[in-house]
Amino acid sequence: MIIKTRIFKFCDGNYKNLSELAQAMGISVSQVYRVREGKRSINQKFIIGAIKAFPKHKFEDLFYLAPESPIVTDYYRQDSIEEQAAKEKAESTQQALENFASAVDEYGQHIRSHTSAITSLREAVQEIRNSIKEANKILSLLYKHSPN
Numbered sequence: 001m002i003i004k005t006r007i008f009k010f011c012d013g014n015y016k017n018l019s020e021l022a023q024a025m026g027i028s029v030s031q032v033y034r035v036r037e038g039k040r041s042i043n044q045k046f047i048i049g050a051i052k053a054f055p056k057h058k059f060e061d062l063f064y065l066a067p068e069s070p071i072v073t074d075y076y077r078q079d080s081i082e083e084q085a086a087k088e089k090a091e092s093t094q095q096a097l098e099n100f101a102s103a104v105d106e107y108g109q110h111i112r113s114h115t116s117a118i119t120s121l122r123e124a125v126q127e128i129r130n131s132i133k134e135a136n137k138i139l140s141l142l143y144k145h146s147p148n
Contacts, residue, residue, distance in 0.1 A: 003042045004066045005035065007050050010057060025049025 022029040034040035
């Protein structure tokens with residue numbers, strides 16, 4: 001359990017701003033502001049100052065007990081959630097890059113395979129051309145030596 005305050009509800013009628021309230025309490029404006037925003041817990045000096053600044057109110061009117069607020073824990077948990085999201089995003093990006101690299105590698109293998117096939121086809125075409133040339137020479141010789 002932690003101590004919470006209601007002094008900010010009573011502040012409107014008695015003090016114009018947090019600066020006047022802080023002066024009446026004998027503490028800094030920043031401390032009053034941080035307590036109001038939930039960024040600082042209530043300490044003994046704050047309690048004494050509140051009682052001094054609101055003398056007509058009972059302690060029970062000014063303060064109450066509440067379950068411990070996990071503000072600090074939530075703050076760090078929020079960072080943890082953000083860090084986890086960033087980590088998941090990084091892992092997702094890493095996985096996408098690995099998939100892309102794998103696809104590029106596979107594409108490279110296909111290109112090498114196709115290049116090899118094209119080279120083989122070119123060699124086969126060249127062999128066919130050479131064979132056709134030889135056949136044409138033989139046919140030409142046969143035609144020249146044939147008895148018409």
